[in-house]
Each structure stands twice: as C-alpha cells, then as structure tokens.
Amino acid sequence: MADTLRVNPINCTGHGVCAELLPELVSLDEWGYPLIANTPVPPALDLEARRAVAACPALALKLVRSEKPTPVRTLLAPGGRPPEPPGKSR
Secondary structure, eight states: OEEEEEEOTTTOOOOOHHHHHOTTTEEEOTTSOEEEOSSBOOGGGHHHHHHHHHHOTTSOEEEEEEOOOOOOOOOOBTTTBOOOOTTOOO
16 A cells, blocks of 8 residues: 545645655645645655645645555466356366
8 A cells, every 4th residue: 555645726725835845746836836746655755745744734735545456366277267166067
C-alpha cells in the first residue's frame, strides 16, 4: 500500500506551506495554489509529507492510502490446464 497526496481545491486558500515543506512533490501554480505530483509518496518522504499535511492552515491537504490490486494467480494443473472445479472429474 502506498500513500498519495491529495489537495481539496475548495478548502485550499493558497498559503503555499505545503510547497515549502515538500518541494519534491508539491509546486505552486502562478496564483500560488499547489500542484501535486500524481505519484505515490516515496518512503523516504513519508515523514515530510505527514508534516506538510499537519501544517496546512486550511486543512486542504491529506494523504490517501491507495491499495494496488493484488494480481490474481491462476494455479495450473499438470500439462498447463486450469484445475478442475471441486467435485468434477474427467
């Protein structure tokens, strides 16, 4: 699981604290509003991201936990065939 930064544009008032605390993932547009990188927060920046969220004066920044879908594995029977359903035999 990875965290991703999100900003609520309705709540954001453009203070720019997030960009000061986390310039690796947040930049400001020409009006001073944050542009958030659309990537998971790297583990090395986790603490800084949490500090930026806590310091947001408008409470507009948050970390969202995103779950990557687990790949489904299909077990194959000998010969490369899918296994027979329980109770069914050839």
